[in-house]
Amino acid sequence: MIKIKNLHARVEEKEILKGINLEIKPGEVHAIMGPNGSGKSTLSNVIAGREDYKVTGGSIDFEGADLLDLDPEERAHKGIFLSFQYPIEIPGVTVSNFIKTAINETRKGRGEEPMDAREMLSKMREKSALLEMDKSYLSRSLNEGFSGGEKKRNEIFQMAMLEPKLAILDETDSGLDIDALRIVANGVNKLRNANNAVLVITHYQRLLDHIEPDFVHVLYNGKIVKSGDKNLAIELEAKGYDWIKEENV
Amino acid sequence: MTNLAQDLLSSFVVREPQLNGGRNLSIAALRKEALDRFELTGFPSTKDEEWKYTNLKPVLKHDYKILLKSDDAVAFSDIKQFLLSDLDTYKLVFINGKYSSWLSETTHSEFDICTFASALNKYPDTIAEYLGKAAPKGETFVDLNTAFADDGAFIRIKNNQTVDKPIEVLYLTTEENGPSFSQVRNLIIVGQNAEVQIVERHQNLGSTVNFTNFVSEIFAAQDSRVSYYKIQNDVTHASLVDNTHVLQERQSNVHVGTYSFGGKLVRNNLHFYSAGEHCESHMDGVTIIGDGQTVDHHTLVDHQEPNCYSRELYKGIYLGKGHGIFNGKVIVRQKAQKTNAFQQNDNILLSNKAHIDAKPQLEIFADDVRCSHGCTIGQLDKNALFYLRSRGIPKSEAQGLMTYAFASDALEYVKVPQLATRLNLVIADKLGINLEFAL
Ligand SMILES: Nc1ncnc2c1ncn2[C@@H]1O[C@H](COP(=O)(O)OP(=O)(O)OP(=O)(O)O)[C@@H](O)[C@H]1O
Ligand SMILES: [Mg+2]
Numbered sequence: 001m002i003k004i005k006n007l008h009a010r011v012e013e014k015e016i017l018k019g020i021n022l023e024i025k026p027g028e029v030h031a032i033m034g035p036n037g038s039g040k041s042t043l044s045n046v047i048a049g050r051e052d053y054k055v056t057g058g059s060i061d062f063e064g065a066d067l068l069d070l071d072p073e074e075r076a077h078k079g080i081f082l083s084f085q086y087p088i089e090i091p092g093v094t095v096s097n098f099i100k101t102a103i104n105e106t107r108k109g110r111g112e113e114p115m116d117a118r119e120m121l122s123k124m125r126e127k128s129a130l131l132e133m134d135k136s137y138l139s140r141s142l143n144e145g146f147s148g149g150e151k152k153r154n155e156i157f158q159m160a161m162l163e164p165k166l167a168i169l170d171e172t173d174s175g176l177d178i179d180a181l182r183i184v185a186n187g188v189n190k191l192r193n194a195n196n197a198v199l200v201i202t203h204y205q206r207l208l209d210h211i212e213p214d215f216v217h218v219l220y221n222g223k224i225v226k227s228g229d230k231n232l233a234i235e236l237e238a239k240g241y242d243w244i245k246e247e248n249v
Numbered sequence: 250m251t252n253l254a255q256d257l258l259s260s261f262v263v264r265e266p267q268l269n270g271g272r273n274l275s276i277a278a279l280r281k282e283a284l285d286r287f288e289l290t291g292f293p294s295t296k297d298e299e300w301k302y303t304n305l306k307p308v309l310k311h312d313y314k315i316l317l318k319s320d321d322a323v324a325f326s327d328i329k330q331f332l333l334s335d336l337d338t339y340k341l342v343f344i345n346g347k348y349s350s351w352l353s354e355t356t357h358s359e360f361d362i363c364t365f366a367s368a369l370n371k372y373p374d375t376i377a378e379y380l381g382k383a384a385p386k387g388e389t390f391v392d393l394n395t396a397f398a399d400d401g402a403f404i405r406i407k408n409n410q411t412v413d414k415p416i417e418v419l420y421l422t423t424e425e426n427g428p429s430f431s432q433v434r435n436l437i438i439v440g441q442n443a444e445v446q447i448v449e450r451h452q453n454l455g456s457t458v459n460f461t462n463f464v465s466e467i468f469a470a471q472d473s474r475v476s477y478y479k480i481q482n483d484v485t486h487a488s489l490v491d492n493t494h495v496l497q498e499r500q501s502n503v504h505v506g507t508y509s510f511g512g513k514l515v516r517n518n519l520h521f522y523s524a525g526e527h528c529e530s531h532m533d534g535v536t537i538i539g540d541g542q543t544v545d546h547h548t549l550v551d552h553q554e555p556n557c558y559s560r561e562l563y564k565g566i567y568l569g570k571g572h573g574i575f576n577g578k579v580i581v582r583q584k585a586q587k588t589n590a591f592q593q594n595d596n597i598l599l600s601n602k603a604h605i606d607a608k609p610q611l612e613i614f615a616d617d618v619r620c621s622h623g624c625t626i627g628q629l630d631k632n633a634l635f636y637l638r639s640r641g642i643p644k645s646e647a648q649g650l651m652t653y654a655f656a657s658d659a660l661e662y663v664k665v666p667q668l669a670t671r672l673n674l675v676i677a678d679k680l681g682i683n684l685e686f687a688l
């Protein structure tokens with residue numbers, strides 16, 4: 001589905017990604033772990049198309065298309081979704097208006113008809129129920145005054161509405177209480193099928209108990225320095241990152 | 250002295266005998282004194298501190314006709330689009346400064362909703378009692394208007410009356426007179442515990458330039474509630490100087506909303522005087538302008554008595570080479586303890602050729618007050634823009650959605666739902682967004 005080859009990226013004058021290689025196939029769940037500042041969010045932002053990050057080398061192929069040629073909205077139309085580590089507050093735009101707009105613009109981008117209002121409404125009901133969100137969220141300004149956990153839950157609500165092919169969850173677990181973590185993880189699992197994929201970025205094994213990864217990668221200093229199965233996450237939880245850092249001096 | 254000023258001075262001689270107020274000696278004297286003051290000062294220039302950023306020269310240079318004729322050719326179908334649809338309202342329609350009875354819907358039954366000209370005839374004593382009592386002497390445009398204006402809206406609401414439907418006042422200009430300079434005047438007297446909503450608009454229907462010097466005086470008696478909405482969405486060859494002066498007695502609540510979307514030059518001198526305790530003064534507005542347009546908001550809140558509240562929120566969005574000016578002055582007199590004055594002016598520049606001159610001015614002579622003011626000038630937040638785009642919303646729509654949200658914040662106090670919808674539509678249209686975003 002997505003093939004990242006030797007990806008280099010910088011922000012301002014600082015090189016942050018220093019040759020990332022990663023392939024994710026349909027149906028798979030990949031997890032990326034790694035110390036603070038190693039480049040995890042940078043990688044997810046580069047995939048989503050944030051313009052502050054300059055790609056200086058390498059390629060990203062998404063279902064045969066050169067992703068680096070596309071605007072963020074075009075990437076979204078192709079089915080890429082990023083759940084933000086720090087969702088942005090947008091005063092004056094309600095959650096429901098936002099999501100309606102996002103869905104219909106995505107459909108337009110794909111040459112499809114807008115979703116009919118009834119279907120939209122029932123889908124919103126269904127997905128907010130799935131995430132056990134109070135209906136009142138829908139008429140509130142996007143993320144404005146939301147608690148940390150509410151913001152994350154709202155990200156997954158958007159994911160559920162947009163049904164992406166590749167969902168990148170950047171520390172979606174941080175800020176969630178134990179029940180919320182279960183609800184959100186359950187929401188993500190419900191959306192999984194043989195044709196989509198998930199890239200989970202997390203610091204904790206806990207989330208991976210709920211969303212079981214096929215592969216776990218360690219990102220350190222702008223590179224994937226180790227890959228393994230779900231046992232790697234368990235090992236990291238027990239041993240920390242020092243041994244990885246030592247292997248990579 | 251400009252040619253226009255000279256023309257005005259000489260035409261006064263011709264005009265004076267026809268001015269209805271001439272029959273009332275005190276009004277006649279008021280006019281003459283005002284003219285004399287104008288003769289001394291002439292029109293302001295950019296050397297004048299209050300006009301530093303707004304150059305009148307390009308709009309005063311035209312060869313304007315001063316004594317204007319009405320225009321019979323205007324039909325209801327021509328003006329329908331400028332009125333609130335689906336809403337029963339009283340209507341006062343003026344064409345080239347003259348009252349148009351066939352397009353208007355007035356009343357004298359429970360309250361007076363009629364014209365300044367007829368009030369000059371019918372109630373000369375009331376006019377003499379109020380005229381010029383809110384608008385200060387010595388302001389050039391006010392003086393000029395006082396000297397000449399013989400028509401406009403006259404609205405008088407008796408104590409404890411609530412006007413059953415909004416009043417729409419429409420000032421139209423046609424090509425009939427060629428380039429035209431019109432001076433119209435409102436007198437709005439709202440009795441104790443009375444309530445009224447007014448929607449006002451100036452509109453040039455033709456292709457020739459026009460300049461309107463407009464004065465509106467509002468007297469809000471104790472416990473009265475006034476909502477006054479100004480829609481400024483004129484063509485780019487129309488200019489307007491709007492002088493609105495609100496005199497508030499105790500516990501009155503007055504809201505003036507100014508929605509500026511067009512015109513070549515629009516200058517709003519909006520002044521509130523709280524002359525009784527516990528007054529509430531609300532003024533807010535949205536300005537969206539682009540190439541060839543200047544909108545200048547000069548506001549004043551003069552807190553003269555204790556325990557009053559004022560709230561001022563102006564949002565500006567500037568495209569192309571649009572030029573905005575915001576000068577918000579708040580005076581808190583020594584006596585006006587416990588004043589709570591809030592002022593906020595937020596601007597977004599959507600082009601690097603647009604510009605805004607913004608200046609808050611606080612003059613506080615009392616020591617126990619709460620005054621806050623803020624002014625922001627910026628571009629749209631990049632992170633927010635990326636967030637929306639990452640959800641599939643194209644850049645231009647994302648910008649529109651964000652500016653729309655930014656602007657509509659200032660519409661919160663609009664009490665007439667049809668007007669709120671209308672304003673939302675205009676804003677969405679100005680920002681080039683599809684209404685699915687908006688509603
Ligand atoms: N806009 C920016 N300007 C300057 N430096 C940046 C910017 N964005 C990221 N960086 C730097 O790039 C490095 C990688 O940041 P990134 O956010 O990708 O780390 P991360 O792995 O997601 O960390 P965390 O686990 O704390 O979320 C950090 O050193 C960070 O300070
Ligand atoms: Mg991060």
